[in-house]
Amino acid sequence: MATNGDLGDLTERVRAFAVERSWEQFHTPKNLSMALAGEVGELLAELQWLTPEQSLAVMEDPELGPRVRAEIGDVMIYLTRLADVLDIDLAEAARDKLADSARRYTVEAAHGSAAKIRP
Known part of the structure; x- marks a missing residue:
């Protein structure tokens, strides 16, 4: 489970990642919100046609579990960056x-x- 320290560290790492690539110019609240929505859509696509039971066991699937984990990571990165840009x-x-x-x-x-x- 994340703590304030973990979120602070993640925020700093995501910020540094963007700065190193000179992406701050693209990281407006609008663009980050749209990217976040896109990543949530990709997460939804991984779960879309699963039964409720299958969705509960998704992390046990050797192919689907890692994809769901990666999409959740993308969602967290964009959410963290959006909060950072908005000083939240x-x-x-x-x-x-x-x-x-x-x-x-x-x-x-x-x-x-x-x-x-x-x-």
Whole structure:
């Protein structure tokens, strides 16, 4: 599981990767968001036609598991870079969102239900 230190290190490594290649000019929030969406689409494509049971066991598949892992890595890299460019602490943003969701989706109101609760 990632900690703040792990995310900080990843952010620095992804930033350095971009700087070494002079890619900062292309790393606008719009472009990074579009790239992130594309990578999420590639992840979805790997899982699209699997049954729920197959999707739960996907990492046991010697061919599909590594592809899913690589796509998740791509998603994380683009998300990390987008947060960096926007000066957002990714872990803090996730904690804040989780706290907001806990208020909106109380255990009593949401237990065992996938229904959307309006703000």
